[in-house]
Amino acid sequence: MEFRHLGRSGLMVSEISYGNWITHGSQVEEEAAHACVRAALDEGITTFDTADAYAGTRAEEVLGRALKGVRRESVEIFTKVFWPTGDGQNDRGLSRKHLTEAIDGSLRRLGTDYVDLYQAHRYDYETPLEETLKTFDDLVRRGKILYVGVSEWTAPQIQRALEIADQMGFDRLVSNQPQYSMLWRIIEADVVPLCSREGVGQVVWSPIAQGVLTGKYLPGQAPPSGSRAADPVSAGPIGRFMNDDLLTRVQDLRPIAADLGLSMAQLAIAWVLQNPDVSSAIIGATRPDQVRENVKASGVKLGADVLERIDQVLGEHVQRDGSLVERMSPKTRD
Numbered sequence: 001m002e003f004r005h006l007g008r009s010g011l012m013v014s015e016i017s018y019g020n021w022i023t024h025g026s027q028v029e030e031e032a033a034h035a036c037v038r039a040a041l042d043e044g045i046t047t048f049d050t051a052d053a054y055a056g057t058r059a060e061e062v063l064g065r066a067l068k069g070v071r072r073e074s075v076e077i078f079t080k081v082f083w084p085t086g087d088g089q090n091d092r093g094l095s096r097k098h099l100t101e102a103i104d105g106s107l108r109r110l111g112t113d114y115v116d117l118y119q120a121h122r123y124d125y126e127t128p129l130e131e132t133l134k135t136f137d138d139l140v141r142r143g144k145i146l147y148v149g150v151s152e153w154t155a156p157q158i159q160r161a162l163e164i165a166d167q168m169g170f171d172r173l174v175s176n177q178p179q180y181s182m183l184w185r186i187i188e189a190d191v192v193p194l195c196s197r198e199g200v201g202q203v204v205w206s207p208i209a210q211g212v213l214t215g216k217y218l219p220g221q222a223p224p225s226g227s228r229a230a231d232p233v234s235a236g237p238i239g240r241f242m243n244d245d246l247l248t249r250v251q252d253l254r255p256i257a258a259d260l261g262l263s264m265a266q267l268a269i270a271w272v273l274q275n276p277d278v279s280s281a282i283i284g285a286t287r288p289d290q291v292r293e294n295v296k297a298s299g300v301k302l303g304a305d306v307l308e309r310i311d312q313v314l315g316e317h318v319q320r321d322g323s324l325v326e327r328m329s330p331k332t333r334d
């Protein structure tokens, strides 16, 4: 496993990290979840990503149990806050009240005294940015969080947060967590250029487009049983990729992977890691063998000719519209 700095911070993270959205506390049983975490640790993954809202807070509990007994200094634990964790009017968002209460819930569920990175899961249009950043800074001073990051913020939102931090002497953002894959490149337009200048690293999610880039979903056929797209509870978010045209193009990536002696998943993860602004690619898994296969993308170098072939195959199926970043954060509560 190779390691990278998290943005311009001193923190080293494994360039492939393990995340538990959709899986822990939901799609997979506790035993399978622990087996995946054990496989990740065995393969050299040290960075683990979760969120308070995943599986209605159960995902943090499962990860906490799975990491029990692991030397705390040997892992980096990331979590997030923003989406509702309860029915109350303050059980959501980035207010001082919610951040202050939410971190204690996350620490308790994760069984740790601090998280390495605390991320604003989305931008909160209803809370002054100064209030959020001051509270994050207070949590750093109180030793509950070590670094501050965001997820799916637009370039102007990140820029404003950095300006406020510089003016007020608050801790600066060190990372952004966006969706990024061969198929979903919307951060390349504005977010990456700004973050690159400012030393904010990208911790990217769904590098294999939730399984689509493994090539296991075949055009004209039902999703394989047990897969995310076949799961009635989890199938929603993967839906945007499940059309026959796109699935056909993905099959055309097979010769490229084969020429390099890589699996399709390894090719897709290696692709995001070619971007030097990516600090880590967060992989998900339902089985330990997926983790063991996917980590082999660490350290793989892809030539310009390979990147060109991939672009030719995927063609107009690559989403590059930078304005889509703004749609990731809800403007109102409803």
Ligand SMILES: NC(=O)c1ccc[n+]([C@@H]2O[C@H](COP(=O)([O-])OP(=O)(O)OC[C@H]3O[C@@H](n4cnc5c(N)ncnc54)[C@H](OP(=O)(O)O)[C@@H]3O)[C@@H](O)[C@H]2O)c1
Pocket: 018, 019, 020, 021, 022, 023, 049, 050, 121, 151, 152, 177, 178, 204, 205, 206, 207, 208, 209, 210, 211, 212, 214, 216, 226, 227, 228, 229, 265, 282, 283, 284, 285, 286, 287, 289, 290, 291, 293, 294
């Ligand atoms: N910040 C955010 O808003 C946000 C949003 C989403 C995710 N995330 C983070 O990113 C993490 C990863 O997201 P993701 O799970 O969508 O990532 P992903 O790595 O693109 O997809 C993972 C899924 O693909 C399938 N898969 C993995 N390896 C495979 C292989 N070798 N062969 C066949 N199928 C394979 C598995 O699902 P099946 O076996 O069920 O098919 C697995 O659960 C999350 O856990 C979370 O930490 C963050």
